[in-house]
Amino acid sequence: MTVNSTPLTKDPIAEAALNWERHGWGEVAAPMAAVTSIMRAQQILLARTQTVLKPFGLTFARYELLALLNFSREKRLLMSKASALLQVHPTSVTNAVDRLEAAGLVERRPHESDRRALVLVLTDEGTRVAAEATEALNAEVFGQTGFEDGDVAQLNEILTRFRAQAGDFEAGDGVESPAGRDR
Structure with a gap:
């Protein structure tokens, strides 16, 4: 399930990255696409969780x-x-x-x-x-993310490192990260 009822025929984030390059911002085109992709993924995953949680109010x-x-x-x-x-x-x-x-x-x-x-x-x-x-x-979201197991481990590792570097928590706080765990 996506937030849109009909999938788009082209990836708008890839198109945006091309536009960034055309306008002379090539050095930040890939990071812009990464940030935008994370935000879009958050919207999709939030919509899925809201659908599952709605019956519970x-x-x-x-x-x-x-x-x-x-x-x-x-x-x-x-x-x-x-x-x-x-x-x-x-x-x-x-x-x-x-x-x-x-x-x-x-x-x-x-x-x-x-x-x-x-x-x-x-x-x-x-x-x-x-x-x-x-x-x-x-059953309906965490067990069916659409990510491959290796992708989940890699995503957890990358995002955990990013959050620590952003000051979200102190690295080495003794809490085991789910980064390397298999599902």
Whole structure:
């Protein structure tokens, strides 16, 4: 499935790269095509995930929050910690929590010792939805990316290195990268 209903007859990104070269920007034509391809791939993959998550009443951002809570030891996290781990502004987490709370999937609770802090707690229904949505994503998106196994390993390695160099995380933080793992 693509975001377009009908595939284009030519690759518009390759055409753009040719235009870059024709206009004297040949030295950045390939990097422009790479950046644009990554952005387009993100649109395609996001559309796929949204299609799978729609029956659960979730967006990918809300799913990420549910999954994060579901993977936490006690199915609870400080709201500020969730924001940091998801690498989004606290306002974005608040918006997602508002929707998840209205759906009965999470609860906000005051922190036991810090009145200013809020704890997000996954409900039983949230645990169920997180598990079912994860199964659906694994079957319909993550297990069927359209990438070859070797491509997945190479993509993970390249993108992990890029993210570390961009300051997304500190390299050598002790977290094993999925870069070299087989699916």
